[in-house]
Amino acid sequence: MENISNFIHDIIDRDLAEGFARRIHTRFPPEPNGYLHIGSAKAIWINWITARKYGGTFNLRYDDTNPVKEDDEYIRAIESDLRWLGAVPDGGIFFGSDYFDKCYEFALGLIRDGHAYVCDLTSEQMREYRGTLTQPGRESPYRNRTAEENLDLFQRMKNGEFEDGSRTLRAKIDMTSSNMNMRDPAIYRILRSTHHRQGDKWCIYPLYDYAHPIQDALEGITHSLCSIEFENHRPLYDWVIEKIGFEAPPRQYEFARLNVSYTVLSKRYLRYLVESGLVDGWDDPRMPTLSGLRRRGYTPSSIFEFVRMAGVSKTYSLVDVGMLEFCIRDELNKTAQRRIAVTDPIKVTITNYPEDQVEQITIPNNPEDENAGSRDVPICREIYIERSDFMADPPAKFHRLSVGREVRLVGTYFIKCNEAITDQNGEIVELMCTYDPDTRSGHAPDGRKVKGTIHWVSARHAIDAKLRLYDRLFTIDNLNDMPEGTNFDDFLNKDSLTELTGCKLEPSLANASPDERFQFVRTGYFYLDSKDKQSFNRIVPLKDSWAKISK
């Protein structure tokens, strides 16, 4: 976790050496217009770990300068997700909108200094005047108003004397710049919309390019680490900082955003999934949101580990979901207690096992960790095993149960199958087996070996439960590859959720508390859903090398 990327080290070490910064102060500035997702986790991690690693400070700041998109629901969700991740904003929690007064004052200063002017062009006209990628823009006819006139007009904008969209305050930079962002960008607009925090106090709102550097500077941010699409905005960021004249200017650095295969991370699509009812909500376990991953059973540490492992660079990248899955398996293998669950039960009668006998088998909770202790699991004459652990016509490398074959029940006895009972359709309904009473320890005194070990649960003691299996929601590797004219829905996997009912679980699971994670032996890692206490969500399956062999 502490081993952060060279990309970050290079930047910070150089800035420290140069004397640009003596302390490190970073921030995570989400716009409260949606829930945080695994891509956000990268931005959080980078800013948080940088501050932490260098003994600096980390802020959370809601970038709430656009009242029409933002909502308090998202603020609460973001805060709870951040708390869950454990990225503590030790520098404080701020709102960009709390700086509106300052932004306004600074704008007045910019106008006085001749760096900004009120423009009466409509948005369509402004677009025409802006030029194109290859052609320079033309100067607005309002560009050379006097400071006095601009001051008067801007104050009247603020006072609500003009219609929405009728005027803007623009930075006076260079209409011929090859960087479109520098062609006199609008920095204030007129917009009558109730702000979630400021109410109706304002009818003019600062735009991102103007507000963000001010927010950073005011908070004493030294390193404004953001994603790469803002690279083109850096000259403007620096322009604002310079023209306002902050003493300790922050520096912006960009890194590539995180993309994960088979995963949609665009808020637009995520919102669509929620609003169309295709998923249960932002925290549906199929969602790549932090709350979805949390409900699925992912741990904060596995998410941060994934982000760290994926690395930080400026290269466009599409990280394989397999890496995320590796991270959670790797962690849970060490920490999750083992339990037995039979997902597709078939009954086995152990014909030589005394009818009224019940034994308690002591099974370690985690063979990887002896401190995890053990538990007693009952066994009796009738048990359930996994239907797929028996084959009437076993192929060459299959070494589980079949008529005439012997296997071990995990934790205890060897059993041998003598007969498979079928119904009139030829379906196998029950297996008749015998056990070897001398193999209770899991080993045979005569030294004979079995090739397979299968999981089981006592039929008289088992509890019923529902298992939810999640598959990838999207069938397309990369949404960016969605062919022109095709529909997002076409790539939606309608069968991404499978609910298995009638699963038989070992009795100790009756006492499982919500939020506990288990490894169901030979099956996968599961998480007891706190929203539906009868269901276990499968976080991720165990690796299945048999699948490879048999195919």
Add this chain to the structure above:
RNA sequence: UGGGAUGUCGCCAAGCGGUAAGGCACCAGACUUUGACUCUGGCAUUCGCAGGUUCGAUUCCUGCCAUCCCAGCCA
């Protein structure tokens, strides 16, 4: 088409003039009371392409090519 950025193994990613780290995935084998885990071995004579400089270039230069970002009064 102007500007900016990026191109190293199937996927991430180190390297920054001295002869290609690591992880995921994959393959082979060992081990195994989870066909999991663990362990061992394998996996880029080559760094987008083409030239050039140099004793020597993934690293420097030149020219191409590809991909991404920018023409919101969104962030």
